[in-house]
Amino acid sequence: MDLNFDQSVVFAILAGTLVLFVWGRWRYDLVALAALVLVFVAGLVPAEEVFLGFGHPAVVTVAAVLVLSRGLLNAGVVDVLSRHLGRVGTRPVAQVATLTGIVILCSGFMNNVGALALLMPVAIWMSRQSGRSPSLLLMPLAFGSLLGGLITLIGTPPNIIIAMYRAETGLPAFGMFDFALVGAVTAAIGLVFIALIGWRLTPRRDGQSAPEELFEIEDYISEVIVPEEARLVGQTIYHLTSAVEKESEATVVGLIRGERHIAAPSWYEVIQAGDILMVEAAPEDLKSLIDEQGLSLAECKGDCKATLGSDDIRLMEAVITSDSPLPGKTAASMHLRGNFGVNLLAIARRGRRLERRLGQTEFVVGDILLLQGSDESLQSMLKTFKCLPLAERGLRIGQPRKVALALAIFVAAMVLSALNVLPVQIAFTAAAVLMIVVDLVPLGDIYESIDWPVIVLLGAMFPLGHALESTGGAQLIAEQLLLLSAHLSPMATLAVIMGGTMLLSNVVNNAAAAVLMAPIAITLARGMEVSVDPLLMSVAVGASCAFLTPVGHQSNALVMAPGGYRFGDYWRLGLPLSFLVIITAIPFIYYFWPMRPV
Known part of the structure; x- marks a missing residue:
């Protein structure tokens, strides 16, 4: 295979970009911006087109969907679904099925990381109530959030990207529920597998042996008496804290003065002789505090945990x-x-x-x-x-529930885009603005709700993807795949595209994987002289199913620490689930989106 100079340059930039993505030394948005600058310097993208990616409809739609997701969270939509989870019981199959089912449903219509983040504390609590490690619930929950993204256009950024690439071929963009023909069935079968078999493949990390509190506060709170001769008499708690921090670590979390109990006393509270200070400290730090400040240890005569709290x-x-x-x-x-x-x-x-x-x-x-x-x-x-x-x-933070209003705005945007009354980027941007106007998303939360590294990544990667196409790089890769497809059945060809996209998505951001693979899929479809739809659908499914590593998706990374997972734990459930997705999705893609000659 002969490479011209431009193709060699673009492949070198892409290879360097992928290596840096995998290495993780620099954040992926910075790496993508550096690659964007390099393709401009190499003359592969003209100056007037360098930043056009940031105005791409897919980028605008992703940002609008993130704002809408914040509005749905603020309104308490997920709370309505999850507030009765305590009735599920302690059986792991029931817990996994319920939690994973809810996160799949939510992730189909909102940001999957947001849905996972709100349900993850519920999963940790249920694990502790059942006396089991959170590791049994959290990985199924994370993978469920990825499966949910397969269902709708807005379920995950790769779907939006693939829809816009279809529009660039001269066909209408994929609609709101076009992905559900394949995604809903795949997600449902994935849910059944995870609930019945998959959770058993997750590692058993040491957890609580009984459904008791993770933090037994009374075991770590001590009472110390301030005698009349102590140097602290007449000084503030701030002075004590400043002096302690130099040598040890102890926190004054309460003060008892006669019959008066002061929880979380002010730093400017003046210490008096006879005061009893409630101190949170490790044993060695407590001894240092007593010795250096001339205090004496008192037994906790009351309920320390109760003393710490009050109405406020x-x-x-x-x-x-x-x-x-x-x-x-x-x-x-x-x-x-x-x-x-x-x-x-x-x-x-x-x-x-x-x-x-x-x-x-x-x-x-x-x-x-x-x-x-x-x-x-x-x-x-x-x-x-x-x-x-x-x-x-208390699961929620923030505003009173406005579930009906939030759902009405969201459903209206979906209906307008599904019926092609408005382009998807216009419909969801208008819905995001409306949620801001009705105060479902406060002004201060607008930009905080947008995942800016992903937005920058997309804006920078689109010109890079176009450079791959304009230099003939995508054509070159497609020609090699075309030679391979001559020896494969059409369904096997789709499986190769989906599997390759999955592998790429496990080491780079899933949106980047979609941007890089979509031009190759389009070029391959033209070479095979078949409809582009099945190949694009294969890319969409593959990009959303990064089950093998914690770096493949934010959902996987989010559960790593609380679940006690190691890097190599993910493939134990992720590998069979990946094969199941391929085996399930390919026949449905072939049925609903056949490879018709064009």
Whole structure:
């Protein structure tokens, strides 16, 4: 196979881009932008077309759908579906089937990561109530969120991308429910497999042995008495905290003064002789505090856990999500007490409480934080750092429920686009604007609800995909596949396209996989002189089914830490599920979207 210079350059840029995607040293949007600059410098894309990808209808639609997803979450649509999950019982088959079924349904119509993030705390809570590890529920939940994306046009960005590529061939773009002909059946069969067999293939990580609290607070709270001769008398709690942080780590989470109990006392509360300070600290830090400050240890005579709470002050467990700014930062650097009036009492990771010092622990996605503070301060902190409270602490954050209004706006957008009254990008942009106007999405949340790295990735990859096509690179790859297809049946050819896209999607972002494979599929269809639809559908399904690695999709990464999974755990369930998707989807694609000669 002979390569001309332009093809060699574009293949070299693509190869370097894929290597950097897999390496993960730099975020994928930065890698895509660098590739975009390189194709311009190489003269493969003219200056006036370099940034046209950011105005592509697929990019606009993805952004609008993300805003709509935030509106549906804020309205409590997922809450309505999940609030009765406690009645499911403790049998793993019932729990897996119910949770995975709900996330499939939600992911078909909203951002799959958002649906997963809201149901993940419910799964963790159900695991703890059942005395089992969350690892049995979380991987099925993540894979279910990917299967749900197969059902509709807006279920996942690859579907939107594939629909727009079909429009570029001169055919109408795929409609809202065109994907359901294949996707709904595939998702349903995947659900049955996961519920009956698949969850048994997930690793058994050590979990709670009984349905008790992950954090037994009274085991970590001590009472210390401030004697008259102590140096702290007349000083503030802030002064004590500042002095302690230099040598050890301890948090004053309550104060008892006579008959008065003060939960989460102010930093500017002046310490008096006879005060009893409730301190959260490891044993070695507690000893250091007592020795250095001249305090004495008192037994906790009452219910420490009850003393910590009041009508206004309470405990909350919250999960760090994938889009939180907390991962990589330490507890000490965030100054939660000073900035939000919230105490961080403990951190749990992979189902177990961390015993290391809190201030030196870097947060990771999926960490469960035990927080203490007022309702107002806790809600402010959760919103700022994009954390989700566990189910028993109150699943929702934010606004009163406006489920009917949110659903009416969303359904109207779907109907208008499905009936071709409005182009999909116009219908969903208008719906997003309407959700903002009726305050389902506050002004401050508009840009926060959009996954900007994905938007930048798409905007940068579209010109790169066009460069692959314009230089003849896609034609070259298609010619090799055409030679292969001469020895294969049509269904086997579709399986090769779907399987290749799956493998690519497991190492790069699924949207990028769709952008790169769609031009090849179109060129191959022209070479075979058949309809482009079955090949594009194969790409769409393959791009959405990244089940083999935690880096293939954000959903997979989100459950890695709380499930206690390792990189190599995913293929145990993901490999048979991938084969099942291919075996299921290919016949339905061939039936509903036949390879007709053109």
